Amino acid sequence: MSKRKSLTGGIFIGATALSAFLIIAVIIVLLVVIILGGKGTFSWEFLTAFPTDGMMKGGIFPAIYGTALLVLIMSVAAVPFGTITAIYLTEYASEKSILAQTIRFAVRTLATVPSIIFGLFGLGFFIKFVGGGMDNFFLGGELKWGQPNILWASLTMALLTLPVVIVSVEEAIRTVPRELREASLALGATKWETIKRIVLPGSRAGIMTGTILAVSRGAGEVAPILFTGAAYYLATLPTSLSDQFMNLGYHIYIMATQSANVDQTLPIQFATTMVLLMLTFMLNLTAVIIRARLRRKAK
């Protein structure tokens, strides 16, 4: 081997290593900058207080509450449907059937649809079509459901996070050993009984991961709720499904771009971003750890 070749090789390997470390470095810089910027303002007070002085001071409690409510309603909608779809794909559908392949394609497409499109869909379908229809039908045209609110925002978000749940649960169901299923069937249990007693309990960790990932995604996405229910400022917490709500991500966006005094509220913005980043970071970290354990078990 000539020297020149090994030099080229060194440069090539160096370049690949550099790229990998560059990505890691950017991740670390991003985390450190946001945490350093937000640390000073962050306190228990900040988490539990309402914004005051026209959002110039005070905390972000309504935004946290709104985000929590959003992901809660979203999970209630997305997790069962996602789990059932995953069960269908793994237990009922045969791998080669056109229907199963179409569903898989739909799931993957759903995962790549830009989040703003979900926002448009939420507006066109949930708010105008379903909500408007409900108003006409039940309330005789009085405007209650046909406007942005937390229910429509959560359902929109549920559509966005559905593929996340499906993929995680499917992966987990596949780790349940075939022998267990066969043993159950051989003992006379029906297919549904096997799924209920063997497959689902065996893939609890995967359903968990899917839920966590979905929650983390739902907590961080802003585009779908821009015009389906998020509000700039509300003096009260949402009490009914037809109320609007405040949201962490939307709060950051509004404070950083639309407010009159961007510079003065900079510490609040950094602290809010830190809260959101830490929240999603912790959730994702948990999911990554559970998943790694799951994969090791599968091997």
Add this chain to the structure above:
Amino acid sequence: MNNPDQKEYRFTRDSLRKKFRLSEFLSEKIITGVAFLSITIIVLIFFFVFKESLPIFRSEKKAAVKVESIQKQEQYGVDTSVTSNASGQEQYGVTTKDTLMIENQAPERDTVAHGSEQATLKSLVGKQWLPVSDNPRYGLIPLIVGTLKITLIAMLFAAPIAILAALFSASFAPYWLREIIKPAIELLAGFPSVVIGFFALMVMASFFQNIFGYDGRLNAFVGGVAMALAAIPIIFTITEDALTAVPRTYTEASLALGATRWQTALFVTLPAATPGIFAAILLGIGRVFGETMIALMATGNAAMISANPFESVRTLAATIGAEMAEVVFGDTHYSVLFLIGSLLFIFNFSLNAMAEFWVKGKLVKRFQGKQS
């Protein structure tokens, strides 16, 4: 148990048949039904996003059809009045079938610019995006150019870095390092785009301004680099999967012939995984194309056409995000925004379909040795 009289049990065709159980039947039907949901959602998304953009074409058609058929024209008249009236939802749904048909012919008409008094459609291909002026113009060209520009910048950064990093992780990194890199990049994928946007707006914009010394803090370059951060995890993950899926025999053969590790990686593994890498880039483009929050926060949002990467741009997705909250339901601006949404959806859908069928099929064939 100890029953001597027990008859010998005969397995007949009848006794072996599966017994009908209601719970089994129901569970299967319900599960299958729910599984259809994903397909239904895709269809509904397309239908509803598209439906809301129809009034633009209808108003154009109204002018054009006037001569052809008076009867139809009346129908459209009814239709448009209904659109502006939020309570007329149900009637609106009924007439959609007609309008869908009409839509098919409408695009050709508008690009030819039929010389109708409706300026809206003509302005769609114009160079000015001024939706809230006295004479509103909805030129999509600057938005499309802006989106393409920012996609190009983002991919110029994201694709090489992500692919090289994936190659490092798949071919060179020791096991323990790989176990750090992969989860770290998975975590980057989980960073909310609004956080990346905020970081770009507050930190990166000033940082790059200090380096390059341009005037506008927010521009296509800052936005592009920020979007690269969003695209890197996607490209990395799919490329890494494609690289590790290359059969071991390939690399082993190459090593056995005396090639070094980097030669094997560069000349054997990488070429074998090209279709997968191509798919990764397509999906990365899709991600950047539809990214809203980063575009809203970091690109400056001025709709102008220029080749300079340090000028502000306004992307398609950001336009929807910025303007949808302020428009009047049912007016032209509202429909144009939904039209942009349809464009985004169609573009993304095609990218995904391409990555799915064309590229993956090729990959499988190649590994099975059916194709050189």
